[in-house]
Ligand code: ATP
């Protein structure tokens with residue numbers, strides 16, 4: 001992508017009212033645009049990041065038997081009346097005869113009750129990646145708390161609680177893997193309430209800007225949610241607890257039997273007996289993860305994207321472009337990096353490049369923009385570089401002069 005063509009360009013200053021780091025940096029760098037509190041447009045750069053996170057999530061969901069589908073945003077109000085959540089779900093958007101989906105139990109249960117009849121129809125693991133709607137009163141933390149936000153929600157249905165619990169363990173392991181892949185270190189906490197099961201966990205990213213309070217044991221490093229803390233003592237070992245701030249990026253829990261009762265989700269087992277379906281729900285905040293990544297990975301100059309979710313792998317900066325020789329060289333490198341060459345590893349085949357080809361701005365402006373946007377490798381072609389490339393990792397200070405081949409090797413080996 002040529003930067004001269006990219007919509008939109010960076011902003012010098014964050015708009016007034018942007019309080020959180022993720023909002024300030026994402027807006028300034030041209031990833032998102034705020035329409036109103038908690039509602040954003042994902043601009044081309046931002047959409048690429050969301051897509052990368054979604055793809056990583058998809059790949060892992062598919063590996064544990066998840067089947068992707070897409071349920072509607074508009075839900076029949078009657079379904080929400082049936083579960084009682086029309087009244088109890090405090091952030092629900094209600095219209096005349098529909099509600100805007102904040103979660104999809106009220107759709108998926110009646111849906112499955114039409115198809116699931118026998119034990120042979122189970123287990124079923126269905127998921128979607130979709131915009132959710134919640135009328136959050138405090139939508140001020142950029143992508144961390146949207147009123148419209150992208151979530152992956154997986155629902156699993158089983159012949160017994162044992163089977164569901166075994167699947168739950170698989171999801172837990174996969175969640176840890178997903179967060180690691182997108183660069184986030186997560187802590188697991190027993191979710192607040194914990195009313196109907198031991199199996200109910202939140203995945204938290206510890207960072208000062210988090211809205212959640214968690215407690216970490218000084219002795220055994222157990223992590224406990226605010227709701228479960230008594231006398232500031234660890235539930236596992238009695239050690240002292242330290243209060244920390246964190247962002248909840250995921251939440252997994254078994255679903256109450258009452259949903260199956262209300263929507264008549266039963267099956268006939270091997271012996272011909274009628275049984276109730278056991279289910280679990282596994283949420284992961286895709287857009288919140290994007291915000292959390294920025295909260296964790298930034299410096300005074302801008303964002304520092306982990307390679308797995310960066311909108312592009314290389315930010316190619318062309319300097320002295322009035323010199324035709326340099327211009328030709330920069331164009332050549334831009335093309336060569338993007339070549340789909342099966343000789344290269346999967347990672348370096350057809351590298352994604354953002355090429356700053358502008359001829360009307362200074363080197364200083366181009367470098368500042370590269371730092372703000374935060375692509376993992378900055379590669380300069382200029383009069384000075386001749387037949388080499390000047391490479392700098394966004395996360396490091398030093399620059400190196402390398403050949404194209406060496407650059408490709410660097411990308412292959414980096415993490
Ligand atoms: P919170 O306690 O932060 O309001 P929640 O517990 O109500 O969140 P869940 O219903 O568990 O959220 O939703 C699953 C996941 O969706 C959360 O773990 C979080 O990552 C994400 N999420 C929830 N609400 C929002 C929001 N308003 N904006 C962005 N992401 C959200």
Ligand code: MG
Pocket residue numbers: 202248250251
């Ligand atoms: Mg939650």
